[in-house]
Amino acid sequence: MRMTKIRNMEEFAAISGISRPxxxxxxxxxxxxxxxTRARIEEALKEHDYxxxxxxxxxxxxxxxxxxxxxxxxxxxxxxxxxxxxxxCCIEKGYRPTLFSAHGQPDHEVEVLESLRGLKPAGVLLAPxxxxxxxxxxxxxxxxxxxxIFDSSVGEFGLSFVGSDNQQFTTHITDYLCxxxxxxxxxxxxxxxxxxxxxxxxxxxDAMEQxxxxxxxxxxxxxxxxxxxxxxxxxxxxxxxGAFSTNTVLCSNDRLAIGLLTACYERGIKVGRGSDCSxxxxxxxxxxxxxxxxxxxxxISHDYDAVSRTAADSLFxxxxxxxxxxxxxxxxxxLTLRSSA
Amino acid sequence: MRMTKIRNMEEFAAISGISRPxxxxxxxxxxxxxxxTRARIEEALKEHDYxxxxxxxxxxxxxxxxxxxxxxxxxxxxxxxxxxxxxxCCIEKGYRPTLFSAHGQPDHEVEVLESLRGLKPAGVLLAPxxxxxxxxxxxxxxxxxxxxIFDSSVGEFGLSFVGSDNQQFTTHITDYLCxxxxxxxxxxxxxxxxxxxxxxxxxxxDAMEQxxxxxxxxxxxxxxxxxxxxxxxxxxxxxxxGAFSTNTVLCSNDRLAIGLLTACYERGIKVGRGSDCSxxxxxxxxxxxxxxxxxxxxxISHDYDAVSRTAADSLFxxxxxxxxxxxxxxxxxxLTLRSSA
DNA sequence: AGCATAACTTTACGCGCGTAAAATTTTTGT
DNA sequence: ACAAAAATTTTACGCGCGTAAAGTTATGCT
Numbered sequence: 001m002r003m004t005k006i007r008n009m010e011e012f013a014a015i016s017g018i019s020r021p022x023x024x025x026x027x028x029x030x031x032x033x034x035x036x037t038r039a040r041i042e043e044a045l046k047e048h049d050y051x052x053x054x055x056x057x058x059x060x061x062x063x064x065x066x067x068x069x070x071x072x073x074x075x076x077x078x079x080x081x082x083x084x085x086x087x088x089c090c091i092e093k094g095y096r097p098t099l100f101s102a103h104g105q106p107d108h109e110v111e112v113l114e115s116l117r118g119l120k121p122a123g124v125l126l127a128p129x130x131x132x133x134x135x136x137x138x139x140x141x142x143x144x145x146x147x148x149i150f151d152s153s154v155g156e157f158g159l160s161f162v163g164s165d166n167q168q169f170t171t172h173i174t175d176y177l178c179x180x181x182x183x184x185x186x187x188x189x190x191x192x193x194x195x196x197x198x199x200x201x202x203x204x205x206d207a208m209e210q211x212x213x214x215x216x217x218x219x220x221x222x223x224x225x226x227x228x229x230x231x232x233x234x235x236x237x238x239x240x241x242g243a244f245s246t247n248t249v250l251c252s253n254d255r256l257a258i259g260l261l262t263a264c265y266e267r268g269i270k271v272g273r274g275s276d277c278s279x280x281x282x283x284x285x286x287x288x289x290x291x292x293x294x295x296x297x298x299x300i301s302h303d304y305d306a307v308s309r310t311a312a313d314s315l316f317x318x319x320x321x322x323x324x325x326x327x328x329x330x331x332x333x334x335l336t337l338r339s340s341a
Numbered sequence: 342m343r344m345t346k347i348r349n350m351e352e353f354a355a356i357s358g359i360s361r362p363x364x365x366x367x368x369x370x371x372x373x374x375x376x377x378t379r380a381r382i383e384e385a386l387k388e389h390d391y392x393x394x395x396x397x398x399x400x401x402x403x404x405x406x407x408x409x410x411x412x413x414x415x416x417x418x419x420x421x422x423x424x425x426x427x428x429x430c431c432i433e434k435g436y437r438p439t440l441f442s443a444h445g446q447p448d449h450e451v452e453v454l455e456s457l458r459g460l461k462p463a464g465v466l467l468a469p470x471x472x473x474x475x476x477x478x479x480x481x482x483x484x485x486x487x488x489x490i491f492d493s494s495v496g497e498f499g500l501s502f503v504g505s506d507n508q509q510f511t512t513h514i515t516d517y518l519c520x521x522x523x524x525x526x527x528x529x530x531x532x533x534x535x536x537x538x539x540x541x542x543x544x545x546x547d548a549m550e551q552x553x554x555x556x557x558x559x560x561x562x563x564x565x566x567x568x569x570x571x572x573x574x575x576x577x578x579x580x581x582x583g584a585f586s587t588n589t590v591l592c593s594n595d596r597l598a599i600g601l602l603t604a605c606y607e608r609g610i611k612v613g614r615g616s617d618c619s620x621x622x623x624x625x626x627x628x629x630x631x632x633x634x635x636x637x638x639x640x641i642s643h644d645y646d647a648v649s650r651t652a653a654d655s656l657f658x659x660x661x662x663x664x665x666x667x668x669x670x671x672x673x674x675x676l677t678l679r680s681s682a
Numbered sequence: 683a684g685c686a687t688a689a690c691t692t693t694a695c696g697c698g699c700g701t702a703a704a705a706t707t708t709t710t711g712t
Numbered sequence: 713a714c715a716a717a718a719a720t721t722t723t724a725c726g727c728g729c730g731t732a733a734a735g736t737t738a739t740g741c742t
Contacts, residue, residue, distance in 0.1 A: 080415050394728055
């Protein structure tokens with residue numbers, strides 16, 4: 001095998017005994033050629049492993065098969081995990097995913113979008129930074145490129161939005177905490193990165209009112225995406241200020257909770273639901289790491305599979321021309337009970 | 342601005358008053374044209390924001406400006422972090438990095454390399470899976486594409502290898518542990534993912550012998566890349582078996598240590614160097630998360646900046662034609678003392 | 683000013699493939 | 713078996729740019 005080096009489709013067509021346009025058609029959709037033709041091509045393919053030049057292909061196609069996946073922070077395993085699942089969805093459907101991260105920085109996000117334009121992708125799956133995003137740039141990008149927004153909604157642009165049902169998240173876990181112990185305080189960043197945090201705070205307030213419990217929101221300082229460190233420092237400050245009005249803390253997200261757990265440890269405060277524990281801590285997200293904190297973190301988990309599949313399918317159907325009005329799909333989470341609360 | 346839509350370089354050349362070949366030359370190297378010509382182009386650039394079509398460019402260039410970055414597992418923040426730094430190095434030098442993850446699966450790694458060929462990259466920065474990699478595929482890939490191996494060395498192929506000095510890592514932290522308490526046991530996976538683990542075990546054995554201390558290696562079961570869970574389960578088993586011969590455990594890597602900490606928590610074993618603690622646990626890697634474990638993890642940290650910069654620079658110099666014989670560069674780590682040991 | 687040289691313009695070709703139109707062959711239905 | 717439909721082949725053009733060659737203009741130096 002591989003006796004002759006194939007340089008282009010012309011050569012490959014010649015040795016497979018098929019005309020070049022038909023071979024071209026085959027590579028665009030193997031099912032669009034006659035079975036016997038297809039068999040002959042695939043046989044030749046095994047002996048000469050030829051692959052069309054991506055650059056030449058994409059130069060001429062109106063619709064590229066490239067799909068961009070953009071997340072705010074790839075170092076966060078939550079985003080890495082969901083990006084991985086999205087990647088698989090793309091490959092399954094014959095698209096070529098390319099992964100990008102804004103690395104928590106708005107200017108990077110703009111850069112990414114800029115270079116993404118150059119890729120002329122068939123579509124983009126975008127999880128925006130959120131508050132710090134350049135909304136004008138985002139909106140313009142969405143107007144030019146078929147973009148599905150996921151994880152964090154920043155406005156009614158793009159094809160649609162797919163994310164988690166933050167309201168259900170918080171209501172559900174607040175309910176659990178109220179039923180099993182003291183009602184929770186809510187621990188969050190004063191200026192959170194994305195609007196999900198606002199929804200969660202509001203859901204907490206609503207739930208507490210509904211349950212007839214006094215609400216208490218603790219908003220801590222800190223900018224940026226180093227949530228663990230922000231949670232840790234904010235936790236120390238909250239303890240110093242005596243800000244925790246009950247022995248139960250619901251954190252706006254798991255990374256904040258992880259930081260708070262560290263702060264508790266550093267102060268010698270035992271966390272959990274045992275009788276020897278003085279505080280209960282719960283998170284929200286089902287962060288990949290939450291299983292391994294000490295104590296393991298009680299949290300409400302994203303349905304990673306459903307979110308990624310729904311997002312990907314929505315994009316693909318839009319690419320295939322199925323126009324639907326903008327809509328927001330929010331998927332429920334599942335409570336994960338562990339020993340922290 | 343943007344009154345006329347520029348479709349190609351021809352049009353842009355026309356409105357900037359420069360010939361197309363010169364404009365082409367400018368985009369390949371802005372410094373290669375006369376300053377005044379350059380100024381005129383850049384002025385026109387501001388009013389019409391034209392960018393050459395990547396696909397058309399790469400079709401004709403012998404040397405693409407694309408660089409592939411491949412890591413074994415992007416969900417691991419260690420790799421996400423080093424990938425981020427490598428990305429920046431590439432962009433600084435005018436390359437276009439594309440990120441890939443093998444997601445811990447050998448067949449994915451092969452797929453990634455396959456699709457990477459299609460990109461016809463100028464070079465590739467590759468951190469192989471290690472033991473489970475298809476070495477033949479890897480070697481063949483390296484023969485075809487300028488590839489620099491980093492993090493984990495799997496043989497003398499590729500341009501060179503850049504990674505951390507595992508021997509120094511382990512020797513250094515073993516020394517620290519011996520000087521500050523009981524000599525450590527070594528906690529590792531029986532069949533580790535990559536050869537770094539073997540080097541670390543050997544360095545541990547050598548160091549213990551040199552220090553005149555009895556060595557004890559605890560090799561736990563478990564396959565795959567879910568190190569935390571493997572460490573947790575292995576930890577439980579080791580406790581049950583009474584495998585820890587001293588009160589100090591040096592883990593082969595931080596993720597294993599994180600799992601062991603969870604196991605300790607679950608068994609009510611207090612970890613740290615305080616008098617009320619019954620075990621000390623240390624890791625290796627300086628994992629981004631190690632700061633936030635409970636207790637915070639004492640570890641020896643990769644020099645992320647040095648490794649990524651050295652790796653990137655080696656690749657770029659090879660791309661620029663500076664041929665050097667294969668060599669292995671190993672960079673020392675820095676001890677990070679925290680409360681776990 | 684005069685000349686060598688560097689920079690630029692013009693012209694022209696090629697890269698590898700998509701794709702349209704028309705001609706031809708194969709398959710399908712009856 | 714024969715016409716209609718589907719698939720394929722032929723032919724031909726275009727995409728946007730790199731790049732080489734030859735001619736032209738600008739620059740630097742004495």
